[in-house]
Amino acid sequence: MQDFIIIGHKAVTTGGFSLNDMPGSAGRMDILCRCINSVFFLSHDMRRDVQAHLLLLGEPNSPRLIRFNGDKLRYLNPDERSAGALIKKALELDNISSHETRSTPGVWVREADLCTLLDEFAKDDRKIFYFREDGKDIRDSSEGIKDGVFVLGDHLGLTEDEEQLVLGMSAGTISVGPLSLHADHCIILIHNELDRFIASKIER
Ligand SMILES: C[S@@+](CC[C@H](N)C(=O)[O-])C[C@H]1O[C@@H](n2cnc3c(N)ncnc32)[C@H](O)[C@@H]1O
Structure with missing residues (x-):
């Protein structure tokens, strides 16, 4: 199982946003939607052994943490609006608390910050x-990651604060290459390295 955490600093935390303006008034929600696409979609299939955790830090109800689980996920199509619609449904719930609530199959929402989420993963080793x-x-680290x-x-x-927190709890920093890429493109490269690594083990 691989887990991807993507932080949306401006992504709005209300379900009232418009699917027609995700890059603008929804606070670059389009970036998070493209990350969902990259985490889950194969050609004509979906990755099941993977989760995405979207941390939304925009106005007015920050923080909101939305978890997508590939094994249980339904109603996701490979376009930005489809992911946006599932995010919208999650944020529209009116009983969001620190306990997870399922909004649609495979999607859960709660009020939680980065520290809480990283602590949970650290406790699970x-x-x-x-x-x-x-x-x-990453090419020197495929097995380890x-x-x-x-x-x-x-x-x-x-x-800076997030970096300090993550660096303090992480096993290291990994690069997918020398240039600064979009997060969704990095996710594809991470998957690709792991796919190739796993395939090479099976061949042997
Ligand atoms: C568009 S980049 C962020 C650019 C932002 N201006 C900055 O300076 O951090 C989005 C995210 O993708 C990841 N990223 C981008 N290029 C990367 C690379 N070559 N290797 C590893 N991660 C990368 C980082 O996590 C980064 O925060």
């Missing part, structure tokens, strides 16, 4: 990796 341009080359928890930023990266 999961290895946390921070994806950053200047990290260790299997079943990892991967933290990525949005268009703003991570704040």
Whole structure:
């Protein structure tokens, strides 16, 4: 199981946003939707052994944490609006608390921050990796990051405080290459490295 955490610093925390303006008034919700697409979609199939955790930090109800579980996920199509609609439904629930509530099959929402989420993974002895341009080359780390928890930023990266928190709890920083890429593109590259690593083990 791989877990991806993506932080949306401006992503709104109300279900009142418009699917027609996700890059604008919804606070770059489009970035998170594309990350959902990259985490789950194969050609004509979906990855099941993977989760995405979207941390939404925009107005007016920050923080909101939305978990997508590939094994249980339904009603997700490979377009941004489809992911946006599931996020919207999750944020529209009126009883959101620190306990998870299921909004649609495979999607849960709660009020939780980055520290809470990372603590939970650390308690489960999961290895946390921070994806950053200047990290260790993923090609030297494929085996080590299997079943990892991967933290990525949005268009703003991570704040200094978030970086300190993640670095303090992580097993290291990993780079997918020398250039700064979009988070959803990084997710595809991470999957690809792990797919190739797992395939090479099976061939032997
Ligand atoms: C668009 S980038 C963020 C750019 C932002 N201006 C910054 O300086 O952090 C979005 C996220 O993708 C990840 N990322 C981008 N390029 C990467 C690379 N080459 N290796 C690893 N992670 C990368 C990082 O987690 C980053 O926060």
